[in-house]
Amino acid sequence: MLSWVRQQALQGYERLLRGEISGTPDHVAVIQDGNRRYATRQGDEATDGYHAGAETTEQLLNWCDELEIQELTLYAFSTENFDRPEDQQEALFDLIEDKLYEFADAERVHEGKVRIRAIGETQRLPERVTDAIRYAEDRTRGYDALHLNIALAYGGRAELLGAARDVSRDVAAGDLDPADIDADTVESYLYEGPVRDVDLILRTGGDERTSNFLPWHANGNEAAVFFCAPYWPEFRKVDFLRAIRTYENREDSWRTARARRALALVRAMGGAELDEAKRVLRRFRDHLPSSEREALGDPAEGELDPDPAAD
Template sequence: MLSRVREIGYAMYERLLRLEIGGAPDHVAVIMDGNRRYARKQGEDTNEGHREGAQTTEQLLDWCDELGVREVTLYTFSTENFDRPADQREFIFDLVEEKLRTFADADRVHDAGVCIRAIGEREMLPERVVDAIDYAESRTAQYDRLNLNIALAYGGRAELLGAARDVARSVATGDIDPGDVDVDTVEEYLYRGPTRDVDLIVRTGGAERTSNFLPWHANGNEAATFFCTPYWPEFRKIDFLRAIRTYQNRQETWRTTRARRALALVRSLGDREVPQAQAALRRFRDALPNSEREQADEEYELAD
């Protein structure tokens, strides 16, 4: 009886969250933390935590497809994880190899148009894992509905350092003029994988840090972050919906701030006929609180 009540409560809360969410972010990055701690809590071998966490990963992809997320990046194995005991590393590599090949052959992956890519220092990985990466990438290269980036042997500093070295090398050989180095130039030398900036970073397991994950694509502090206490195998759809709600609230705050800045700009110019300022204010006016929007409409005749 108690379990049934919980199921009903869960379903009602999920419906409520869906009603509160107006849309999904394009790119979600996930730090899947807590597999080993979950296993210890359950009295299981730590490797079993990784196996159960892999099941949560499959569910996450279903949720992303359902909600219209265009890109997912999973922090699967960092460069720091090489410090773990050899038996733990080998189990994770075996699991990654198995899941990559399974995903690459799964009908639902092809039906959903999932493009699989790996990002990180491939030369650090066992040959069997690299072979599985090549297989998954080749089998899904033609798709673009959902990009799935698997971060393996990944470290954000290592990525940026490698890109800086490659840019410097190209400048030294005369292939690039120093004055031409810009954002697009640097992005050409990053790991091939993410196609857009990260909108939302999710971390499970209770820690509140992003751990050197996608520092470039997180675009400074522009990405919304959602930290939650459930270990990764415990992560549920309602947790994911709460994360998206956090992103949406962040977007609304951002739009309100831009609207107020645009209004302040128009007022400071003192000329309501300035086209660019007027256009900016029109773009963001709906994000203003009612009283501020009504005042702006009255002052600058913005209402349609």
Template sequence: MKRWLRKRVDAAYERLLSREISGAPTHVAVIQDGNRRYARNRGGDAHEGHRAGAETTERVLEWCQDIGVEELTLYAFSTENFERPPDEREALFDLLEEKLREFADADRVHDNGVHIRALGDVDRLPKRVREAVAYAEGRTSDYDEFVLNIALAYGGRAQLLEAVRGVADAVDAGDLEPDDIDVEDIEQRLYDQPVRDVDLIIRTGGDERTSNFLPWHANGNEAAVFFCTPYWPEFSKTDFLRGIRTYEHRQESWRRTRARRALALLGAVSEPELADARAIVDRFRDSLPSSERPDAGEFESSDSSSQIAD
């Protein structure tokens, strides 16, 4: 009876969250934590937990496509994972190979135009996994409706370090002037293909840290972060929608902050900057509480005052 009631409550909450969500982040990144603890709690081994987690991964891909997410990055195997016991590591490699090939051949991947690609130091992986990566990337290379990034042998700081070394080599070779270095010079050396800025990071398993995951694209974009306690195999659609709602609340807060700052600047900036401030206020006016919203007359008054002063 209690289980039946719980399912009814969860279903009702899921419907409520679905109605509350009005938009979706473009790029969601997920740290899939808790597979081993999930298995341990059930008396199983780590491999059973990883396999249960792979089923959750398939569901999350569908949920992302349902609400309009355009890019999903999964932290599947970090550089630290190489330190795990050999038998666990080999079983995980077997599962990665199996799932990469399975995804590459799945009808839903081809029907939805999913482009699969790997991020990280793939050359460190066993040959069978590298071949599976090449197979998945090759089978889906012509698609562009949805991007699925699989972070393998991945470490965020290591990626940044390699990009910086690439920039330094270009400077030494005389191909790049130090004063001309910009964001694009770093980004084009991070990955073979562009990766969108991360809008939302989700981490399961209870830990509240982002573990060196996509630092350039997440921290640089001030991504929203949603930490939750379920282990990855237990992660539900309700949990997913709560994460999306966290992103929306962050966006609303950001808009209000931008609008308030622009309002404060209207009376304190020079005339060339005034137009930019007015444009920001006009764009984000609806994000402010009604008591704080300026009307068009206030802008006109500012213009008139400025002209009289001139």
């Protein structure tokens, strides 16, 4: 009876959260932490925790499909994981290999047009894993409804250092003019991976750090971050909806800040800066408090009044 009541309460909370969400991020990146600690608490082997976490990953794909999220990046194996005991590494490699083949052949992947790609220093992985990567990538190459990026042998610092070395090499060889280097140039030297910048980075397991994960695509985009206590095998749909609500709240706060900065510029500047500030203000005015919106008047036609009291 008690479990039924809890289930009903959970479903009610899920409906409440779903009603509070008006939109979703395009790209979610997930640090799936806590598999080993979950297994220890259950009295199981670490490998059992990895398998339990893989079941949550499958559920996450369903939730992303339901919420029409366009890109998902999973931190499956970091460069630091090479320091783990060999038996744990081998168990992870076995699981990753099996899941890549399973996903590549799954009907829902093909029906949902999911494209699978691996990002990272995949040449460091065992041949059986790289074979599975090639199989999954080849089987889903033509799809684009949901991009599923699996970070394997991945480290954000190593990715940026590698890009810096490659840029330096091409400059020294005369193939690249330093004056032409911009953000797009640097991005072209990164691992082939995410299609979009990260909107939301999510970490389970209680640690509040992003652990060298997608620093260019996440931090450069000022991605929202959601940390939660459940270990990855315990992560539920309500936790995912709470993370998305955090993203929405952050986006609202960002738009309000943009509107207020634009309002300050409208009141302080003229010329080209004034035109740009008015454009931004028209775009984000609805995020200002009602008293500030009313003072501005209707921006749909004509000029915004930067300071009605000035007349």
